[in-house]
Amino acid sequence: MANIAEQRIKREFKEVVKSEEVAKCHIKVELVDDSYRELRGEIAGPPDTPYEGGNFLLEIKIPETYPFNPPKVKFLTKIWHPNISSVTGAICLDILRDQWAAAMTLRTVLLSLQALLSAAEPDDPQDAVVAKQYKENPKIFQQTARHWTNIFAGGPLREKDLESKVTQLIGMGFDQNKARIALSTYNWNVEQATEYLLS
Template sequence: MATATKRLNKELRQFSSIPSSCCSAGPINDDMFNWEGSIQGPDGTPYAGGLFFLRLTIPSDYPFFPPKVKFTTKIYHPNINGSSGEISLGVLKSKWAPSLDIRKVLLNIILLLSCPDPDDPLEADAATLYETDRKQYDKTATEWTRKYAMNHG
């Protein structure tokens, strides 16, 4: 656990010292194993303009095992479960490596928003729509982004 805490403190300092406009993350209530992250919807996608929040649960044997990451903002996407927020992404499973860090995980999730993988869906309906009627898929994803990920002020 000491290794994980040391590594997480280092990553947290990096988020502070090198802020990114596309993503951020940090511990919830000073709990180094429970973080909240946020990502900006990438330009040129139905998610553009949206701010999406994620919950990261970090195992005590991190970085040897990946964090569990779930969207807390509802999102319409083939690889993200609309109700649980679970994400189907290689770097969170078999493609994890200790050289990855939380920032790289968030950047991979942004990339997934830009390039869905309909062959590995968690939401079969969204995957089918993505492949058969991209215009309708984009419309639905844009509506969800407006409804759930944009500031309603």
């Protein structure tokens, strides 16, 4: 029965490669090895979002029972989003869980993830800290997400204020990534972030 999975992935792979979204560089799928069991996806940050201009890598694992069960997808590129864990990249999206349907494809999954970047669901969060900031401090959320896109996903827009705060903490001897996470978590309040890092 694993045959179905492999056959289908091969067909889907061709479909994605030919699709117009690939032509427009919106999504991309690559093989990791010849087994068709693991794939590497890539989606472009949608326009008019803090993710614009960034490229986000995804790990796609195809279970033996595909397409009866959904592929396992997570973000390899770090991202600041209410429905994606800022630590592990795990995704909270219904179609990757109970709302999966066998007629969905790699292409529709990638497009759904792109849509998730445009329209977060803060009431069904994966990362509670991000979701809280999204609801309570939308401006800071936007800046933080843009900063993360710039740092990790090659986004073009720099957030110089935020960068200088990270540099400040690095100067105090903290690890860059830990400093960035602490600052992002505490709404870029340097004192609170330092306190957290020291505790």
